[in-house]
Amino acid sequence: MPVDGEVRRERLRGETDEPGWEVDPDDEWGVAVVATVGRQLKLRREAVGMRAADFGEAVGYGEDLVYKIEGGRRIPRPEYLDRADEVLGAGGLLAAMKEDVARVRYPKRVRDLAQMEAQAVEMGLYSNHNIHGLLQAEEHMRALFDVWLPGYSEGETERMVAARMARRSIFDRSPAPTLSFVQEEVTLRRPVGGRMVWRRQLERLLEIGKLRNVSIQVLPTDCEEHFGTGGLIEVLKFPDGTAVARSEGAFSGRPVSDPKQLRILELRYGMIRAQALTTRESRAFIERMLGET
Template identity: 30%
Template sequence: MPGPKDLDPSSSPRALLGAELRHAREKEGLTQEELGRPLFVSGSFIGQLEAGTRRMMPEYAAKIDEILGTGGFFERNCKASTKSKYPDHFAEAAEAEAIATAIKEYAPLLIPGLLQTEPYARAIFRAYQPTAAEEVIDELVAARLERAHLLDDPTKPLLWTVLDEAVLRRKVGEPAEMAQALNHLAAMVRRHRIIAQVLPFGAGAHAAMDGGIKLMGFEDAPPLAYLEGLGTGQLEDDPATVARYELTYDLVRAMALSPKESLALIASVAEDYAHENQP
């Protein structure tokens, strides 16, 4: 019987690779936990590979071929699933975000990427790379704005963001550009497309003072948590670890202003920027 055909990189290679993995695993009579054991990963990680929410790395692919007797199929085809226009530290998280049914995020410093305007994103990338060629910045901005099309659907994914007050107060770009960015955020709230809350300075110490958190839920795969630093990113799939970050997010959300109060504050600060009357 002929083996599986190599995947077409143009047709959702990660999803196809995941479907082939599930088929090959079940053919060998292995559970996700049993396949994960020799790879030193959890059964939930195997489930995420099969669902396409995690990318298959070459070192895993070679070992999977060995365990399942697939003749190098996964090692050959995993290259198509790892190509990305995003930086390496964020690529896997961006791809998981694209198929998430729910995204919950605490943003300590910046408006989340899915909610940024073009001038705001451009000012951020220029600050990150002050000597980069303009075409490099253009490519980064275009990739970020393309991500925002996830919100073109009127109902999914659910996006619930908690913004630290510092996000509103730190001027990114010119005052008018900052006003535009906050007005865009407010408009998304008024359209009932997102839920936004602001964690005020007056709340004091809170559970996420070490940094931001992004939680992603999926229809047919376990949830993920993503933590990002300067040029680094970490995607967590361990159930206990994800549960701990979910509690952290809930604690931050509980200390934030109500959605109504938050919208009023966002609109007020936007008006201040529009009149160049910054706090």
Template identity: 35%
Template sequence: MTQGKKVASPAGQYFAEVLRLLRGSAGLSQNDLGARMSYTGAAVSAVETGAKPATDEFVEAAEKALDAGGVIRAASKYLRLERYPEHFQGFVQLEQEALSVTSFCTQVIEGLFQTEDYARALLGTGFPPLEEEEVQRLTIARTERAALLERKPVCVIDVVLEEAALRRQLGGREVMKRQYEHLLACVEQPNVNVQVMPTNCGAHAGLFGPLKLIETQDSERIVYFEANGKSTLVSDPNEVGSYARRCAMISRQALRPKESQALIEQLAESDD
């Protein structure tokens, strides 16, 4: 049986159409545009027909070659979203535009702070196992989220990590050591606050599971939950208010920032 022709995603089709229209308006053939971009005409054709997705490098080259005024970059925004699992795409778009992000993590270190090696080790534990190409794609997408840490205007990021998430060894000692060092570098940024919920705390307000609370550009607050590849976004003000109070209590029950930083430093220096 022969395989059917690969059909580009709606975002891929939209990007291809924008590229074709702008190229046509400029009176350029695929070969002409490719030459301006230092690509082959075949590479341009592959993107326009949906045979291959546009890379970030291709997007930037096309933007400059066509003097597109930001149109091509804007169209590529939706291509980037497709690098994430479908259930996460809605949240990541909100996250990248948020005024503030508050997060409580129970099993692993917050994705915004993950190093590439840590993210790859984590994603490689999936079951059923993912293909290496898929692990690489998801790893790149996850680490790209870190751009939020240095975005202008500034996003305020408050994270509480369960101590168990910090102590869970993913990828081996060297991977974890670099992860601790990266986390310590992140907390030096004035817009980032990280606290640790110590294991000896016993009962606390976060025992019902992880959650994320974001404040949008419109000052609306939204709560996000994720478990086993399923996700939920909550926008009802009454429900969000309840979760916001829970987040505040979790923060009060966790170690203070300086105490948390000292614990992370201790883990980074440990030989265990």
């Protein structure tokens, strides 16, 4: 089915010029995935006797981009794979690659973190500077990335937002993991992105806080004895009884799994939770803030 001319021109502009779809040469797994997908696309196209220019016309993208994707130099969009599957009669085999290809766009460190979160059955998360990434509204994410120095390109921002949004699938898992968050009061009061973005973020916290497996607590700024001065703490526990944790202010900030080191971070997180408002008090606190905005 031919693509409308105006739509096709829009796609050509977006796919040819938009940054953020290049392959990171330092990401070995990502390079391998994109190269494999490109090779399969080329083999399928040649098997049906279609020239690159004709194929590009059929799927609605430029010939130059077709060569880049087939050569493993460009990450194909999901809709590109859908159209290629249809045009080449692949029976769903090309479209099935979308999930792996989508993950290539996420920075490697984010993929590693998302993989651990996907396996965890219990998570304890303390944030003292920003609202934790899993709790952030999309508008808030973008506002944070917009003020980062040195600045992200538009494409890099899109990659980071997409990766962080994908991690939110943890709230849809079944069986649901137990998720405990402690947020410093200051992270809720900082109106990053302006008043409307701030309101949306507070609403997001109230939405997530309604989930039965989620606990959100606020640590008041006027707390005199503060056990969170070492910065962010994350404790993840897995089905086999193992765990991993990290803190900005302990063990050089690296993830640890040694039982002695784990106990230290678990103790700190437990003390922080004990100092924070209860979940009921925290919800009321956030509702009052929302009413004041």
